Amino acid sequence: MTPARLEIIALEDFPLVEPGDDIAQRLIDRAPNGGYRDGDILIIAQKIISKAEGRFANLKCISPSKEAKALASKTEKDPRLVELILSESTEIARHRPGVIIAVHRLGFVLANAGIDASNVGKSDDHVLLLPVNPDQTCLDIRSTIHSETRAQVAIIINDSLGRAWRHGTMGIALGAAGLPALVDLRQKLDLHGRTLQASIVGLADELAAAGSLVQGQGAEGRPVALVRGFDPFDRESPVSELVRPASEDLFR
Amino acid sequence: MTPARLEIIALEDFPLVEPGDDIAQRLIDRAPNGGYRDGDILIIAQKIISKAEGRFANLKCISPSKEAKALASKTEKDPRLVELILSESTEIARHRPGVIIAVHRLGFVLANAGIDASNVGKSDDHVLLLPVNPDQTCLDIRSTIHSETRAQVAIIINDSLGRAWRHGTMGIALGAAGLPALVDLRQKLDLHGRTLQASIVGLADELAAAGSLVQGQGAEGRPVALVRGFDPFDRESPVSELVRPASEDLFR
Numbered sequence: 031m032t033p034a035r036l037e038i039i040a041l042e043d044f045p046l047v048e049p050g051d052d053i054a055q056r057l058i059d060r061a062p063n064g065g066y067r068d069g070d071i072l073i074i075a076q077k078i079i080s081k082a083e084g085r086f087a088n089l090k091c092i093s094p095s096k097e098a099k100a101l102a103s104k105t106e107k108d109p110r111l112v113e114l115i116l117s118e119s120t121e122i123a124r125h126r127p128g129v130i131i132a133v134h135r136l137g138f139v140l141a142n143a144g145i146d147a148s149n150v151g152k153s154d155d156h157v158l159l160l161p162v163n164p165d166q167t168c169l170d171i172r173s174t175i176h177s178e179t180r181a182q183v184a185i186i187i188n189d190s191l192g193r194a195w196r197h198g199t200m201g202i203a204l205g206a207a208g209l210p211a212l213v214d215l216r217q218k219l220d221l222h223g224r225t226l227q228a229s230i231v232g233l234a235d236e237l238a239a240a241g242s243l244v245q246g247q248g249a250e251g252r253p254v255a256l257v258r259g260f261d262p263f264d265r266e267s268p269v270s271e272l273v274r275p276a277s278e279d280l281f282r
Numbered sequence: 283m284t285p286a287r288l289e290i291i292a293l294e295d296f297p298l299v300e301p302g303d304d305i306a307q308r309l310i311d312r313a314p315n316g317g318y319r320d321g322d323i324l325i326i327a328q329k330i331i332s333k334a335e336g337r338f339a340n341l342k343c344i345s346p347s348k349e350a351k352a353l354a355s356k357t358e359k360d361p362r363l364v365e366l367i368l369s370e371s372t373e374i375a376r377h378r379p380g381v382i383i384a385v386h387r388l389g390f391v392l393a394n395a396g397i398d399a400s401n402v403g404k405s406d407d408h409v410l411l412l413p414v415n416p417d418q419t420c421l422d423i424r425s426t427i428h429s430e431t432r433a434q435v436a437i438i439i440n441d442s443l444g445r446a447w448r449h450g451t452m453g454i455a456l457g458a459a460g461l462p463a464l465v466d467l468r469q470k471l472d473l474h475g476r477t478l479q480a481s482i483v484g485l486a487d488e489l490a491a492a493g494s495l496v497q498g499q500g501a502e503g504r505p506v507a508l509v510r511g512f513d514p515f516d517r518e519s520p521v522s523e524l525v526r527p528a529s530e531d532l533f534r
């Protein structure tokens with residue numbers, strides 16, 4: 031099942047995305063020569079999904095609560111941004127001056143609840159929130175591409191996130207469809223016939239990181255990566271399965 | 283600098299590795315048709331580096347200390363394994379029944395201090411420790427390949443590690459040479475001319491994850507992935523640069 035060879039290709043000339051745009055149709059329009067194939071995996075930057083969903087917020091229209099003002103004071107952040115962080119989160123995991131690590135309502139633990147102020151493309155007062163339901167959006171895009179092209183592709187929405195313990199961001203999956211976000215290898219035997227340990231693999235996250243290598247982070251304007259070389263998957267599970275519940279998490 | 287297209291290829295028929303084996307020579311022997319090219323990145327599974335370095339430990343020869351026995355009792359683990367975990371670590375970050383998360387002496391935060399009991403290939407009493415100095419090993423392998431073939435390749439040693447907050451392991455870099463483990467994009471402007479935020483990228487980790495996609499985790503016997511499509515790097519920094527010091531880490 032593990033492929034011995036993969037290609038990772040940035041889709042060329044992907045247009046800037048505006049609120050209301052049909053991302054699935056844009057993906058079909060930008061398919062590589064020969065079109066999509068069964069087993070292709072499309073890795074889409076969170077930013078264009080959020081833009082298509084119109085997930086902009088205008089800081090000028092936010093009235094910070096008392097709680098937001100207090101946290102803003104402790105973290106030296108804009109109280110209006112902190113108000114948005116709180117409204118997107120179920121819990122603040124950590125904070126210190128310059129840093130707020132929040133538990134997003136989708137379960138992801140991330141800086142500023144994933145709210146983004148770069149490449150937003152409006153005025154400096156606009157920020158961009160995470161997509162509303164990334165797993166569902168992936169299912170929808172996969173379904174539209176299948177209806178229109180007959181190709182069974184898998185879809186991942188990725189974002190560049192910071193991690194505990196390590197410097198630097200890496201691509202991580204926020205949503206997935208058409209593939210197992212988690213792959214359980216525990217039933218298999220290793221080369222010496224022993225049961226593999228610690229072998230539940232975050233496949234969607236590894237793909238999200240691989241996609242980042244060609245998407246770039248900045249001025250490239252290449253929000254979509256195509257990973258080609260996997261066989262079509264016979265099982266699928268969403269990224270919500272990747273989220274470790276607070277009760278099992280030793281690092282919240 | 284971000285490539286628009288990459289290939290990830292598992293090196294074929296890589297032989298089983300024994301203590302004392304010359305990994306650089308094995309890599310040269312298994313080069314793809316046409317040999318290595320400048321800019322190629324070789325991603326090597328930790329396990330074969332540890333084996334080549336003879337980093338086996340025989341549990342039968344370990345006498346657990348009082349401290350190891352106490353922690354073994356709390357975590358329901360073999361006291362001899364716990365003794366090894368303690369000797370490989372500077373600190374135990376978290377523990378509970380079945381789980382020990384340690385800060386390895388190299389700075390990595392990982393389960394069981396990275397000690398591995400699968401695919402070790404000896405008796406059930408043998409386990410495998412992490413390589414002694416993975417960044418240095420990468421430099422050495424890179425240097426030997428350059429001397430022998432004139433190709434300027436980059437090297438990463440990767441391992442499949444668990445994470446905070448998410449289920450499932452993913453490929454992460456333990457060592458690197460010939461590329462910047464961290465890439466700082468903060469000087470660059472985004473598509474709209476604004477400075478990018480949060481844009482220090484853990485390139486070595488993203489590559490380590492991408493390599494995992496073709497290495498597989500288990501019975502495939504494909505410990506080396508070649509990533510092809512990057513230009514040669516004009517800067518290099520080690521994985522030790524990826525380790526967040528305890529004083530800056532909010533999640534220890």
